[in-house]
Amino acid sequence: QVQVVESGGGLVQAGGSLRLSCAASGRTLSRYAMGWFRQAPGKDREFVAAISWGGDSAVYADSVKGRFTISRDNAKNTVYLQINSLKPEDTAVYYCAVDKDRVIATVGLYEYDYWGQGTQVTVSS
DSSP states (O other): OOEEEEEOOEEEETTOOEEEEEEEEOTTOOSOEEEEEEEOTTSOOEEEEEEOTTSSOEEEOTTTTTTEEEEEETTTTEEEEEEOSOOGGGOEEEEEEEETTOSSOOOOGGGOOEEOOOEEEEEEO
16 A cells, blocks of 8 residues: 655745655555645646656646755655745645656646645745
8 A cells, every 4th residue: 555645834924935745655666756736725736846756857837937846865755845935826735646657757637646635835925
């Protein structure tokens, strides 16, 4: 069984920063890409960022480029999302996901197999 657990969300003022973490575990996991998505109230879940297994390739949504940075530490089976210059429109539940079938970073929501429970990020103006 695969477990995906996010942490690091919270309430911050606009312009502030947060670092989200996501730990994946499970015997069936081998080499896998990971991604972050978010869902604001009343909106669909949307892609934020993804990173390849080796950590050498990352992709970002246009709305977060230059402000968000995804990274990973495979020794810890953990992926991080550094969020800077937060805006009120970044308020959402942030989800981490595992794409067990690919080592390259992918943006499609339905490509991911395992999801965490989400961590709330709230940005006040």
